[in-house]
Amino acid sequence: xxxxxxxxxxxxxxxxxxxxxxxxxxxxxxxxxxxxxxxxxxxxxxxxxxxxxxxxxxxxxxxxxxxxxxxxxxxxxxxxxxxxxxxxxxxxxxxxxxxxxxxxxxxxxxxxxxxxxxxxxxxxxxxxxxxxxxxxxxxxxxxxxxxxxxxxxxxxxxxxxxxxxxxxxxxxxxxxxxxxxxxxxxxxxxxxxxxxxxxxxxxxxxxxxxxxxxxxxxxxxxxxxxxxxxxxxxxxxxxxxxxxxxxxxxxxxxxxxxxxxxxxxxxxxxxxxxxxxxxxxxxxxxxxxxxxxxxxxxxxxxxxxxxxxxxxxxxxxxxxxxxxxxxxxxxxxxxxxxxxxxxxxxxxxxxxxxxxxxxxxxxxxxxxxxxx
Numbered sequence: 285x286x287x288x289x290x291x292x293x294x295x296x297x298x299x300x301x302x303x304x305x306x307x308x309x310x311x312x313x314x315x316x317x318x319x320x321x322x323x324x325x326x327x328x329x330x331x332x333x334x335x336x337x338x339x340x341x342x343x344x345x346x347x348x349x350x351x352x353x354x355x356x357x358x359x360x361x362x363x364x365x366x367x368x369x370x371x372x373x374x375x376x377x378x379x380x381x382x383x384x385x386x387x388x389x390x391x392x393x394x395x396x397x398x399x400x401x402x403x404x405x406x407x408x409x410x411x412x413x414x415x416x417x418x419x420x421x422x423x424x425x426x427x428x429x430x431x432x433x434x435x436x437x438x439x440x441x442x443x444x445x446x447x448x449x450x451x452x453x454x455x456x457x458x459x460x461x462x463x464x465x466x467x468x469x470x471x472x473x474x475x476x477x478x479x480x481x482x483x484x485x486x487x488x489x490x491x492x493x494x495x496x497x498x499x500x501x502x503x504x505x506x507x508x509x510x511x512x513x514x515x516x517x518x519x520x521x522x523x524x525x526x527x528x529x530x531x532x533x534x535x536x537x538x539x540x541x542x543x544x545x546x547x548x549x550x551x552x553x554x555x556x557x558x559x560x561x562x563x564x565x566x567x568x569x570x571x572x573x574x575x576x577x578x579x580x581x582x583x584x585x586x587x588x589x590x591x592x593x594x595x596x597x598x599x600x601x602x603x604x605x606x607x608x609x610x611x612x613x614x615x616x617x618x619x620x621x622x623x624x625x626x627x628x629x630x631x632x633x634x635x636x637x638x639x640x641x642x643x644x645x646x647x648x649x650x651x652x653x654x655x656x
Contacts, residue, residue, distance in 0.1 A: 299520035302548060302557045306652035312637035316630040320640045323565050325542050326473035326494050328417050328440060331355030332612065332626055333559065333641060335544060337569035338421035338445060340364040340376070341580025341599075345410045350577060350608050352416025359419045359443050359567075360407060362434065363426055367404050368397040373579075379599065380581040387599040391585065399426075401433050408437035419475075421445050424461045435470065444476045445497060445546075463491040478546050480516035485528040485543075495542035497567060498525045518548045519561050526562025526645070551621030552628030559629070560647045570600070571625060575608045 287295040323333045336343055336351050338361035343351075345366065348358035365372035375394050382390055404420075411418045419441040422430055427444055434442060444463075467474045477497020479485050488496050498521050522545050529543055545558040546567040555566050573584035585599040605611065605622055614624030621628065638644040 297520075299517040300651060301517035302519050302554045302561075303654045304517070304651060305519050305557055305561070305649045307557060307560050307632060307636055308648040308650055309635050310637040310648070314634040314637055314639060316627075316634040318639065319630045319633045321626060321629055321633070323542075323641055325441070325475075325564075328357075328473075330357055330417070330565075333565035333629075334555075334612065334626070335359060335419075335565055335567040336572055337546070337567050337586070338364070338443065339569045339573075339584070339586045340366070340372075341584045341586075342569050342573050342575075342578050344579045345407055347572075347575075347577055347579065347608065348411050348418075349414040349416055351572075351612075352411075352414070354609055354612050356612065357417055357419055357441070359421050359441075359445075360411065362404055362407070362420050362422050362430065363399060365394070366407050367399050368395070370403070376579050377581065379585075380583050382599075387585075391599065399430070401430065404430060404433045405437040408434065408439050412438055412440075417441065419443055427461055427466070431466075431470075435472065439472060441494075442470065442472050442474045443497075444474060445478065463488070463493075467492040475542075475544065477544070479525065480521040482524040482528045485525040486532055489528060489532040489536075489541045493541060495544050495564075496525060496529075497544050497546040498522050498563065499545060499547040518545060518558065522558055522561040522563050529562070552625045553621050553632075555625060556629050556632040557649070559641060559644055560649055562645050564641065570602060571622060572608060572611060574602050574605045574622060575611055576604050576606065577608050578604075 288298050290296050321333055322329060322331050332355040334356035336356065336358035338359040340361060343358045343360050345360065348360050351358035360366065365375060369375065379387060379390065408418055408420060417440045420434055420439050421443040423446050424444055463476065473494035475495035475497060476488050476493045478499050479488055479496060480499060485496050499518055525543050529541055533540060542564040543562060544565045544567050545563040549555050549558055549566055549568050550570050558566050569586065570584055572578060573580055582603045583599050583601050605618065611623050612626050614627045616623035633644050636647050638647060
């Protein structure tokens with residue numbers, strides 16, 4: 285790709301965000317009712333290519349069960365309030381009432397309570413008992429400490445998610461997580477991320493992961509770019525990681541690793557463009573934070589917001605627009621892409637002439653700056 289001169293001493297690639305590209309319809313169209321948006325990772329099939337972000341403002345055991353019933357997958361954060369408190373409902377209500385910077389300080393305080401191992405098992409059993417696929421998240425720093433409790437409780441899919449996860453973490457203070465050895469020893473599929481480059485994704489795929497998260501998570505609620513200066517526009521990041529998936533298939537003799545776009549997708553159009561760029565599914569938070577059932581009561585924040593030393597996220601107010609079912613399946617009463625996300629995806633695919641997600645990844649896209 286052409287390098288752009290930033291200055292005499294530095295060049296960089298031109299990268300594209302999702303709102304800078306557009307999907308090109310083909311010569312053929314289809315009936316939206318004949319379009320399949322199902323996907324499968326390992327032995328688990330889902331009718332919707334939606335993975336709900338492990339954020340306390342969106343995923344509780346109850347909403348995880350409801351999302352599973354609706355055809356998607358929700359990931360419970362095992363470092364969140366549901367494993368620190370028997371019933372965090374009153375704390376969630378308190379966070380929704382706070383103003384400005386007081387919210388960040390209070391989040392740091394309430395997340396300072398210790399994680400209780402017995403609650404890890406209890407939450408997993410609660411979701412499993414409803415008969416839906418159970419997925420949970422731990423950060424790389426906590427995976428070694430708590431993974432046995434997760435496996436013993438019978439989790440279906442294990443997500444190791446951080447702002448940036450690498451296959452070669454270097455630390456002089458503690459023994460880093462050996463992803464390849466760890467994943468090899470587990471009997472459940474593991475999704476790891478985030479990453480945003482071809483090389484980082486290829487190394488994560490070589491660990492044996494079933495899926496790789498693209499992006500730095502957090503989406504509308506994270507301030508990673510402001511605090512750390514770290515940012516890779518999602519359209520380019522997804523396309524690069526999709527290329528790594530293709531090359532890894534050749535390298536491994538046909539092993540397919542799923543690419544899941546994580547963060548920066550607030551509308552149905554963003555979701556369609558993420559899949560058009562090569563993702564198999566999307567991990568979203570803010571669209572479902574607007575649900576009436578969401579624990580955040582119209583507010584949204586991620587794990588980055590409560591870091592005790594360097595918060596890289598904030599609590600954002602979105603309000604509510606409808607139920608989880610209305611947001612995912614409609615009907616929609618607004619024209620801004622915030623409701624009936626899956627109906628919109630089907631219509632996009634039908635308009636472009638594709639019948640399933642793998643075919644749709646081959647759709648033509650153009651650079652189309654917002655407003656053009």
